[in-house]
Amino acid sequence: MSELVAKNISKSFNDKKILDHLSFTVKDGEFVSILGPSGSGKSTLFHLIGGMLQPDDGTFLLDQEEITGKRGAISYTPQSPSLLPWRTILKNVVLGSEISGQVDYSKARNMLKKAGLEGYEHAYPYQLSGGMRQRVAFVRALLSPQDFICLDEPFSALDEFTRLEMQQWLLSIWEENKKSILFVTHNIEEALYLSDRILVLSKKPATIVEEYTLPFDRPRDQNLFLTDEFLKWKRMIYQVLQGSF
Amino acid sequence: MQNRLSFMKKILRGYSPVIVIIVILLIWQWSSLFFSIPKWLLPAPTDIFNEAIKGWDSYTHHLVSTTYLSIGGLVIGVSVGLIVAIILHLLPLVRQAIYPLLILSQNIPIIVLAPLLVIWFGFGVLPKIIIITLVCFFPIVVATLDGFRQTSPELVHYMRMAGATKGQLFVKLEFPHALSAIFSGLKISATYSVMGAVISEWLGANKGIGVYMTLAQSSFRTDRVFVAIGFIMILCLLFFTVIMLLEKVLLKGRRHTNE
Numbered sequence: 001m002s003e004l005v006a007k008n009i010s011k012s013f014n015d016k017k018i019l020d021h022l023s024f025t026v027k028d029g030e031f032v033s034i035l036g037p038s039g040s041g042k043s044t045l046f047h048l049i050g051g052m053l054q055p056d057d058g059t060f061l062l063d064q065e066e067i068t069g070k071r072g073a074i075s076y077t078p079q080s081p082s083l084l085p086w087r088t089i090l091k092n093v094v095l096g097s098e099i100s101g102q103v104d105y106s107k108a109r110n111m112l113k114k115a116g117l118e119g120y121e122h123a124y125p126y127q128l129s130g131g132m133r134q135r136v137a138f139v140r141a142l143l144s145p146q147d148f149i150c151l152d153e154p155f156s157a158l159d160e161f162t163r164l165e166m167q168q169w170l171l172s173i174w175e176e177n178k179k180s181i182l183f184v185t186h187n188i189e190e191a192l193y194l195s196d197r198i199l200v201l202s203k204k205p206a207t208i209v210e211e212y213t214l215p216f217d218r219p220r221d222q223n224l225f226l227t228d229e230f231l232k233w234k235r236m237i238y239q240v241l242q243g244s245f
Numbered sequence: 246m247q248n249r250l251s252f253m254k255k256i257l258r259g260y261s262p263v264i265v266i267i268v269i270l271l272i273w274q275w276s277s278l279f280f281s282i283p284k285w286l287l288p289a290p291t292d293i294f295n296e297a298i299k300g301w302d303s304y305t306h307h308l309v310s311t312t313y314l315s316i317g318g319l320v321i322g323v324s325v326g327l328i329v330a331i332i333l334h335l336l337p338l339v340r341q342a343i344y345p346l347l348i349l350s351q352n353i354p355i356i357v358l359a360p361l362l363v364i365w366f367g368f369g370v371l372p373k374i375i376i377i378t379l380v381c382f383f384p385i386v387v388a389t390l391d392g393f394r395q396t397s398p399e400l401v402h403y404m405r406m407a408g409a410t411k412g413q414l415f416v417k418l419e420f421p422h423a424l425s426a427i428f429s430g431l432k433i434s435a436t437y438s439v440m441g442a443v444i445s446e447w448l449g450a451n452k453g454i455g456v457y458m459t460l461a462q463s464s465f466r467t468d469r470v471f472v473a474i475g476f477i478m479i480l481c482l483l484f485f486t487v488i489m490l491l492e493k494v495l496l497k498g499r500r501h502t503n504e
Contacts, residue, residue, distance in 0.1 A: 049405040072408015082403040084423050086499050098417070099409045124499075144407065 001065055002147035002180050003028050004049070004074075009058035011044060017205035018044050021058070024199055024208060026148070027040050029178040033191035036201030037241070042184040046152050047207075049182070050076055062148060072100055076142035081137035083125040088123040089136055096144030097143050108143055115139050115173060131162040135169065142177055151183045155190065167193055168222060175219055192230060193220065200240055209239050260357035288468040296468040297475065304457050304469075308476055311442050311454040314370075314479065318445075319438035323431060325378055326385025333386070334393045335415070344390075351383050355441070359448050360451025373445035381434040382486055388430025392423025425499065428492040435484035 018041040026032045036042055047053045049060055051071035059068045067073040075096060083092045093112065094103045097153050112121060115135050125133055134154055141149050155163045167190060174181060191198050193215065200210040204216040213235070217223060224230050257264070270290045276282070277289040284292060329347075333340040359376055366372040396419050404414050446455025453471050461469030 047406075052405060059413070071405060074406075076406040078399060078403055078406075080399055082397075082399050084400065084418065084421070086424075086496070095417070096407055099404070099407050099413055190333070 002036050004148055004180065004182065006049070007059050007061070008046060009045070009055045011048060011053065011055050011061070018206035019048075019055075020207045022194070022206065022208060023058075024211070026180050026182050026186075028180055030197065030201065031174060031181045031183065031195045032197045033183045033185055033195040034193045034199050034201060035185060035188065035237070035241070036206065037159045038186055040201045040203050041206040042186075042201065043086055043152060046076065046150050046184065049074055049150060073146065074084045074150050075146040076149045077137045077141045077152065077154050079156055081125070081130075081133040083133060083136060083140075085125055088122045088124060089117065089128070092125065092136060093140040093143050093162060096146075097138050101145035104143075107186075108139075111143055112136075112138050114176070116169070126152040129162075131166055134158065134166060138170065138173070142173070142179065148183045149179050151181060153185055154183075156185075156187075164222065168229055170194065171220060188234055188241070189225065192216075192233055192237070198237070200237065210237075212237070246501035258351045267297045285467050288471060293468050293471040293475070296466075300469070300472065304454075304472070307452050307454050307457040310450075310452040311439070311446065312452060312480060314373060314445070315377065315438045315442040315484070317370075318374050318442060319435060319484070321374055322378040322381025322438065322441075323385050323434055325429070326382035326434070327389060327427070329382065330389035330393070331415075333391060334419070335411075340390075347383065347386060350379075355380055355444060359444060361392055363448050368449040372448075373442070373450070376445040377438050380437045384433040384437065385427065385430040386434075388426045389423055393419050395426070396422045425492075425496055428488065428496070431487055431488050431492075435488050436481040439480045439484065442455025443477060491501045 003024040006022055006024050009019055010017070011019040022045070024032070031047075033044055034045070040190065044053070048055050051067065051069050051073065054069045059066055060066065062073055081091075087095070088106065089112065090108060093108050094105065097103050109121060112118060115138075117132065117135060118126065118137070120132070125136070128136065134157075138151075138154065141151075155166050158166060171194060172207070181193060182193070195214060198212045199208050200216065201207070201210075202209045212233075252282050277287055288296075333343060355376060358379065359372075362372040362375055400418055400422075401414065404418050409417065420440065442453065443455040443458070447459055448451035450456050454476060456471040458470055461467075461473065
């Protein structure tokens with residue numbers, strides 16, 4: 001059970017307003033994407049949720065409990081995989097649970113197997129491809145004791161083919177685990193393909209311009225990309241993004 | 246032909262320093278014979294070699310003593326260096342106040358400081374250990390602090406988001422990250438430690454390579470001075486190799502981390 005509520009979040013840097021009264025909810029087991037142009041304060045939002053920064057105004061609630069300015073309440077995967085280069089894959093994925101909670105190696109092995117990383121438990125990150133490293137980072141987030149996962153453009157550094165593969169993989173893993181996910185991206189297709197709901201951010205200062213609940217059934221596969229409905233959504237959101245700045 | 250050439254290249258690459266040493270020794274040998282340089286001025290390599298073998302029993306105890314002293318000093322110096330580095334890293338205010346002074350302290354030549362230490366602490370082991378420590382700890386402090394400072398900001402960010410405490414950040418990220426830098430410092434310190442030991446022995450000791458050297462020098466046994474130099478070099482090389490092997494074992498899996 002984990003539900004994140006952001007209430008009236010505002011943040012400025014040097015009198016420059018970055019986030020302006022942002023409010024949204026991510027329900028338990030929901031996959032919500034935040035879609036916005038680069039530099040719209042998406043990463044700032046994550047730093048605020050993660051407690052790295054204090055909002056000027058507003059509160060975050062996780063399961064009705066205030067987590068504003070508290071670190072370690074959510075599990076987080078940054079843009080780069082951020083694996084410790086001197087640790088093996090197995091030792092890397094348990095890092096989150098090592099910091100807070102109990103390390104369970106058999107669970108970790110199991111999860112790596114499901115993630116298609118069997119046989120790489122004792123490999124080092126440099127021996128893996130970019131997509132695999134990103135998968136390891138995601139497995140680490142899943143194994144962390146926190147039930148709420150924030151993903152900050154995790155696939156932006158990957159090539160198109162790997163990205164498609166990774167999106168498919170993420171969906172299959174997520175549909176099995178159903179942790180709540182807040183996903184930041186600037187890619188419309190990615191947001192449409194993965195999420196239950198999309199929040200569209202405007203440029204600075206960022207506010208939520210539009211919120212969409214997507215009608216696509218799960219489990220989804222890549223055929224979805226070519227359906228008329230998908231393209232219709234894509235066109236609409238594209239126009240909203242165009243219009244909002 | 247091609248094969249043989251690449252084979253020759255390989256040998257040259259690996260052993261080129263050895264070849265250079267052999268060439269120098271040959272020139273040295275030849276010129277000392279050809280110009281008939283007196284033995285007390287510059288003995289031929291063969292003379293030095295003979296003395297090294299013939300005198301083995303008379304200087305082994307010096308060798309053993311210096312080896313122990315260097316290892317002891319190195320261990321203490323490195324420990325002090327690590328502790329100082331960790332303290333300076335964890336307490337930024339202290340670092341601001343102390344770090345410049347540390348650099349300043351290295352501007353004082355050890356040879357100037359040594360007599361003072363003898364006045365204060367006598368001729369025992371303590372002043373010797375202090376000298377070696379002074380020589381050894383600085384490379385470790387600088388290397389370790391650099392290692393801490395160069396920790397990837399991305400990884401720090403991840404750790405902090407995951408809720409890591411300052412202690413966890415240090416133990417799980419900063420210290421392991423600094424290890425390869427620490428080893429670079431260690432390699433320098435290890436070679437310095439032998440030098441520190443010999444200098445400390447010059448100032449007053451009853452055994453050690455330093456003592457052997459001063460005795461040899463005052464009786465114009467230049468061959469023995471060279472024997473001492475030879476063993477100092479071998480000792481340094483030995484320490485260096487041990488640390489390199491240690492690094493290989495401890496930091497396995499890391500070699501490609503920067504690629």
